[in-house]
Amino acid sequence: MTADMIGLMVGTLLTLLVLSYILGDNPLYRLALHLLVGATVGYGVAVTTVTVLQTVLPSLQSDSPDRVRVLIPILLGILLLFKGFPRWSAWGNFSTALLVGVGAAVAVSGTLMGTIIPQTAAVGSLNDWLRGGSAGLINGLIGMIGTVGALLAFAFAAPRQPTLQRLWKGSVGVGGQIGRLFLLAAFGAAFGLALTASLTVLVGRVYAVVMGIQQIITATGMGGG
Numbered sequence: 001m002t003a004d005m006i007g008l009m010v011g012t013l014l015t016l017l018v019l020s021y022i023l024g025d026n027p028l029y030r031l032a033l034h035l036l037v038g039a040t041v042g043y044g045v046a047v048t049t050v051t052v053l054q055t056v057l058p059s060l061q062s063d064s065p066d067r068v069r070v071l072i073p074i075l076l077g078i079l080l081l082f083k084g085f086p087r088w089s090a091w092g093n094f095s096t097a098l099l100v101g102v103g104a105a106v107a108v109s110g111t112l113m114g115t116i117i118p119q120t121a122a123v124g125s126l127n128d129w130l131r132g133g134s135a136g137l138i139n140g141l142i143g144m145i146g147t148v149g150a151l152l153a154f155a156f157a158a159p160r161q162p163t164l165q166r167l168w169k170g171s172v173g174v175g176g177q178i179g180r181l182f183l184l185a186a187f188g189a190a191f192g193l194a195l196t197a198s199l200t201v202l203v204g205r206v207y208a209v210v211m212g213i214q215q216i217i218t219a220t221g222m223g224g225g
Contacts, residue, residue, distance in 0.1 A: 005219055012212035015205050116151075123147055149179025 017032035056070055076095040083092035129140030152175040 005216070008212050009216055012209055012216065015209050015212075019205070019209075119147055145178065146182040149175050149177075150182055151179065152176040153179035153183060 014032055014035065017028045020026055021029045056074065076098060080092050080095035082088040082090075083096065123140065123143045129137045132139065152172050155172050155176060
């Protein structure tokens with residue numbers, strides 16, 4: 001029995017174990033989940049170990065300037081391990097704070113540079129709209145209203161003065177309601193795409209299971225009369 005056939009049998013079996021969740025939560029499904037988590041953790045540990053051995057250790061043995069830069073993440077990693085011990089968990093707060101701060105900075109900058117600014121620039125200018133004729137003008141106006149409304153939909157603070165509150169509700173409040181309609185349409189389209197992709201994956205896996213069972217029967221001679 002070749003390695004490809006063994007892989008086919010294991011893949012088919014694991015797919016059937018995962019699909020058994022259709023019948024409800026059961027030990028077979030949990031076994032597949034445990035195998036997935038264990039394989040993922042093992043792969044991560046292996047990759048991390050190889051990375052440390054191939055990059056970090058050679059840098060520590062040399063006298064290059066990279067030696068100092070390598071010591072800092074090693075120290076932070078060691079401090080992060082202290083989070084597993086309640087008595088010394090406070091020492092891991094330095095590494096945790098750095099991870100949270102860097103993650104928040106990356107998320108904010110990614111949102112600004114990757115979503116808000118490109119979306120605002122994609123709205124275009126009036127000249128761009130007019131070049132497309134009436135259809136371009138309508139598309140530009142819809143894009144502008146949707147972009148501004150979606151941004152106003154996340155305005156949760158309001159002034160306390162009654163006069164300013166009425167002005168706020170008449171402008172920002174209405175714009176936020178319009179933005180929520182655009183967000184609902186976007187979420188609906190995203191859900192439809194996700195559902196279509198999931199069904200495509202499901203059909204592909206069912207087809208793979210059927211073909212796998214046929215190949216296993218043919219290879220093992222179980223289908224021979």
